[in-house]
């Protein structure tokens with residue numbers, strides 16, 4: 603998820619070259635979504651509407667910084683991130699403008715969008731437990747909180763606390779259980795880690811299969827990406843792990859969204875709203891699910907067969923703007939817990 607400097611320069615040059623011709627038939631997207639499948643969707647949108655999608659890819663922090671520096675002169679019409687927290691931050695900085703659309707309100711349930719319309723979820727991603735079935739029985743698993751029990755000592759794999767997915771998971775624990783419980787959870791997981799956090803979500807699953815630990819906390823779509831990898835070892839790793847949805851007896855599994863908002867500086871406002879409507883509509887939602895293994899936000903669209911094979915699950919319906927509001931508290935708690 604690192605900022606892709608080369609592609610940013612190339613895309614920035616393309617945007618600059620496009621210059622004044624941007625007024626009609628185009629929409630300019632600053633995106634942190636890092637998936638090949640998105641390009642196919644933009645091409646489909648262009649086919650359907652005649653509106654070309656120009657994409658500048660980078661990390662959310664870089665893109666938000668860029669939007670802020672560019673101000674009203676920014677060519678960006680849409681900001682797209684892989685976490686609600688960063689959208690909330692962009693909104694707080696005044697970088698997003700409310701987009702009102704009956705289609706968007708129908709496509710995206712209320713808890714998966716900003717109440718004021720500054721941003722909308724595009725896809726849902728569940729942060730689940732994956733485990734090795736020869737070393738863990740699903741009957742032993744229950745909640746995120748249970749992972750602090752002494753029987754998990756030396757068995758848990760999870761990435762660094764600098765990662766926004768973990769920050770949002772902890773923010774959800776703060777929202778539901780309070781700061782003291784969240785601090786105890788972070789300290790308890792640190793005490794049970796199989797190793798100092800390193801690598802991404804896929805690396806945690808590889809370490810489970812390699813026997814470094816017995817379970818990992820990861821986003822569901824990475825299981826799908828392993829299963830469909832071009833690399834034989836990755837497919838093997840994906841086939842060996844099992845998915846468990848925590849907290850099914852109470853608040854539900856923590857869910858975040860990748861999402862997008864129309865920028866305050868948008869010159870192609872109507873095209874931007876059309877793009878968001880397209881991305882939350884049935885065709886795009888099916889494709890996000892089938893090709894990138896993400897859950898639809900649109901309740902009228904079913905998850906792909908692979909996702910259905912993991913089972914239906916109850917999702918935490920905490921309003922996602924809370925994740926952004928509690929992000930700084932989560933970072934502070936992680937630091938105090940010594941979670942690298």
Ligand SMILES: [Fe+2]
Pocket residue numbers: 684821
């Ligand atoms: Fe990701």
